[in-house]
Amino acid sequence: MDAITTKNLSKSFKGKYAVKSLDMHVPEGSIYGFIGENGAGKSTTQKMICGLLRPTDGEIQLFGRPASDAEVHARMGVLIENPGVYMGWTAKENLLLQALNIGIENPEKTVAEALEAVGLSDTGKKKVKEFSLGMKQRLGIAAAFIGNPDLLILDEPINGLDPEGIREIRQTLHRLNQERNVTILISSHILGELSKISTHYGIIKNGCMVKEISAENLSRECRDYMRIRVAEPEKVLSCLRQHIEMDSSEILDGEIHLFNARDGAAVNQCMFLNGHVVSEISFHQLDLEEYFMKLMGGEQSA
Ligand SMILES: Nc1ncnc2c1ncn2[C@@H]1O[C@H](COP(=O)(O)OP(=O)(O)OP(=O)(O)O)[C@@H](O)[C@H]1O
Ligand SMILES: [Mg+2]
Structure with a gap:
């Protein structure tokens, strides 16, 4: 089954299409690298998938159900653009606030799990302003991971990171995917980095899906x-x-x-x-x- 399917998905702003008739298939259990140049329509697509933007046209399904379905919607965690983080707080305090905001039942346990999942368990009293960029990005992923989602949508989580930071994120995502079977949609224009973790690719150009291909078939073509x-x-x-x-x-x-x-x-x-x-x-x-x-x-x- 696909974790995400979009059919004929379109979004126009003032009559100009940012995303046009986009068909996307993100298989369950995959790490799907969504590649495109600046302005190609990656963020717009992801915002529509997670309900931050209303499509002009087309359909979105999550795990075979309409994306508007509250139950499947709750299976999704999202990191798009800057996460709202208080710099003077610790990682745990930030995540606790988020867990309380969305009414998670056992916030302490949930936050501990999310911190563990991204390798930030031992940051203790360290304030976020003292974090490296890589640690901040991982905190953003932890925030998306609150509530143990089955699907993570991450818009350019490796943007601006140095090689060590990129490696940390890559390992974190790989672990979430392998150990917890989380399906991950990750967008980037840093192709080399996506190629180290992606099991599938979607290439978007001028709002259109140019090609979807599995890593296996890609290596056959290359x-x-x-x-x-x-x-x-x-x-x-x-x-x-x-x-x-x-x-x-x-x-x-x-x-x-x-x-x-x-x-x-x-x-x-x-x-x-x-x-x-x-x-x-x-x-x-x-x-x-x-x-x-x-x-x-x-x-x-x-
Ligand atoms: N709210 C908006 N109003 C008008 N135009 C928009 C809006 N959001 C996006 N666009 C336009 O839609 C197109 C696609 O933008 P989008 O942000 O989805 O691209 P992207 O692939 O995420 O690019 P980047 O790599 O720079 O993040 C761009 O031409 C952008 O200017
Ligand atoms: Mg973008």
């Missing part, structure tokens, strides 16, 4: 290939196709790409014997960033 630079790529490729074993091939920007051709020596020899001068041969793996750039540029991968 196959290794051999890259060859020569003066006459068309001629050389037709020669290579006759002599070299490979799955497929393409010419992109004047460069020959051979998929699953592992024998570099045979390629070299073939070109030498046929009188072609090679300026470069290398192996290459398409990474997430390149894949993303390709989609953003409107190209389809071969």
